[in-house]
Amino acid sequence: MSDEAPKKDGLSRRGFLSLAAMGAAIVSFLTVLGGIFRMTKATVHYEESRKFKIGKPDEFPIGTVKVLDDKNVFIFADNDGMHAISNVCTHLGCIIAPVDWGFQCPCHGSRFDKSGKVIGGPAPRPLPWLEVSRHVDGNLMVNAAKEVEIGTKFKV
Ligand code: FES
Known part of the structure; x- marks a missing residue:
């Protein structure tokens, strides 16, 4: 004979534990399923x-x-060609200003x-010179992701 007497109204202790176990199993299953769906999407952050x-x-x-403020670059043109220098300080990233x-x-106060x-x-290294090139449509391009050696000029 069962040691648990059926209750007239409400759940028995066994019924409650069964429901709780089933609920926990369903929540676990859904969590695993959510993880599997999430793994199918690549975590890629696209950059401009x-x-x-x-x-x-x-x-x-x-x-x-020329100063391109929105791109943080100085553009120079002289007899030897063109070059681009970043205007972002190599200390902590402030925007530098041209002086004489x-x-x-x-x-x-880095100079x-x-x-x-x-x-x-306090700046630890020189301002980066950036690659200047010509696009197939004839426009000049700056690649701010590619540094070139100081003194490298693009012949126009
Ligand atoms: S950010 Fe330029 S000197 Fe500190």
Whole structure:
């Protein structure tokens, strides 16, 4: 004979435990199923391309110094060609300003000469020179994701 007396109304203890076990099994199953569905989707974070067009070569006559604020780049054109230098300080990422003798960071006072080499302050390395190239449509392009050696100029 069972040691559990059936109750007249409501659940017996055995019935309650059965329901609880079934509920826990269903929740576990759904959790596993959710995990499996989630694994089928790749976790990819797409980034905006760091290559951008800056215009036709005739927009940059010799002597041009142009600041592209939205791209954080200085563009220079001289007799040897064109080059692009990042205007993001290599110390903590403030935006540097051009001055007569080069560039100066307003945040902690780093100073860079006209080629971007550090001449003072806490900046640990020179300003990166960025790759300049020509797109097939004739526009000049800067690749902010690709550094080139200091002094590398693109012949227009
Ligand atoms: S961020 Fe430029 S010197 Fe600190």
